[in-house]
Amino acid sequence: KYNNNDTFINTIPLHSFSNGHVSLSVIKNNNTFSSSQSSLLEYDFYRNSCPRVERIVRSTIHRLHRNAPSLVPALIRLFFHDCFIQGCDASVLLDDDDYINSEKDSPPNESLKGFDVIEAIKSQLEEACPGVVSCADILVLAARESVVLAGGPFYPLYTGRRDGSNSFADIATYELPSPYADLSQTLASFKSRGFDEREMVTLLGAHNIGVIHCEFFVNRLYNFSGTNEPDPSLDTEFLNVLRSRCNNTDGSPSSLVEVQQEIGMDSKQSLSKFGTSYYHGLLQGKGILYADQQLMEGEKTKYWVQQYASNPTLFHQHFAIAMMKLSDHRVLTMPMGQIRRSCSKVA
C-alpha cells in the first residue's frame, strides 16, 4: 500500500540483491545510499595506510566472541548510541575528564557495554598502523561484523571517518530514544535525523537479539501509568512470562534480571539467523519495551512490521541499507576531527 510513495521501493533495484546481501555495485550506482557527507568517505579508505584494517577488526571480534557472545548485541547498540548523537564520531567512547562531559555517564548509556572490545581492536590497529585508523571507523566496522556474526546481512562500508574531540552527555540524555516514549516521540527523533517510518521499523529490528533489563519495562507489568493495571497492549500470557523473569515486584532499578528478547520464540534459531522474531512478537502484543510495542499503533509502522514478519529476506535487505545509512550519519572527514591513540581519550 505504501510502496507507491516510498522512495526506497521506487529507486532501488531490489533484484540486484541476492541472499539479503548488498553488493557494492548497487551502492556505487545509486546516490540514494549516500548522505551528503558520506561522499567524502571512500570505499577502502585505508587501502594504502592500513590495508589489514577490516581483517583485524573481524579477527579480533571473532576471537573475543567465542568467550563472550553477548558482545555482538552490545556492539550494535554501542554503534547506534554513537551515531544517533552528533553523528558517528566516536563521541560515546570518550571518558570523563576536566574538559569532557562523557556520554557514558548519561542515563540512557549506563548499561552500554563493549567499550573494552573497541579498545582491544584499537590497540591491535595501533600496532599494525599507528595513528591511522579512527575509533569512529572501528565502531561502524565492529557493528557490521557483529551483525554478520548474529546471522544478519553483510553490508559494505565506506571509511575515512574522523574522531570528534568532544562528548555530549546532555544531548545523549535528552535525545537518545526513550523506552517509555510513544510512537510520535520516537518517530520525531528518527525523522530529525533523516530516518522515516520504514527505516525506523527496520533499525528497531536490531531488538531481535540481546538482552533487556527489567528496569526498562517493569513499569508495564503492575502499575502502568498509575492505573494499577498492567499495560493493556501487553499480551496476557507474555505478561506472566515477564513478571516471572523480573520477580522483584518493587521494580527497583537494582533488579537487573536479564530477559532474552526472543522469549516465546525459537531463540536458538532466531539468534543464529538474525530473524524476524521481533516483528512476530509485536504482532502478538509481545514487544518488551513500550516503545517497541508502539510500532503497532501507526498505520505505516504497523504495515512494515507485518511486511518484515512475513519476509525475512526483505528485512535483511532493508536492514543492511539502513545500517549503512546510519553509519554515514553526520560523519567528520578531513580536515575536521582527529585520530585518537586511545578511543577513550582525545588525541
Ligand code: HEM
Ligand atoms: C526507539 C528506539 C530504541 C529504544 C527506546 C531502545 C531502547 C533499548 C533499551 C532500553 C535496551 C535495553 C538495554 C539494557 O537493558 O541494558 C536496548 C537494547 C538493545 N538495543 Fe535498543 N533501543 C532503540 C533502538 C535501537 C536501534 C535503532 C538499535 C540498533 C540499530 C538498537 C539496538 C539494541 C541492541 C542490539 C540491544 C541489546 C543490547 C545488549 O544485549 O547488550 N536499539 N535498547
Ligand SMILES: [Ca+2]
Ligand atoms: Ca556520536
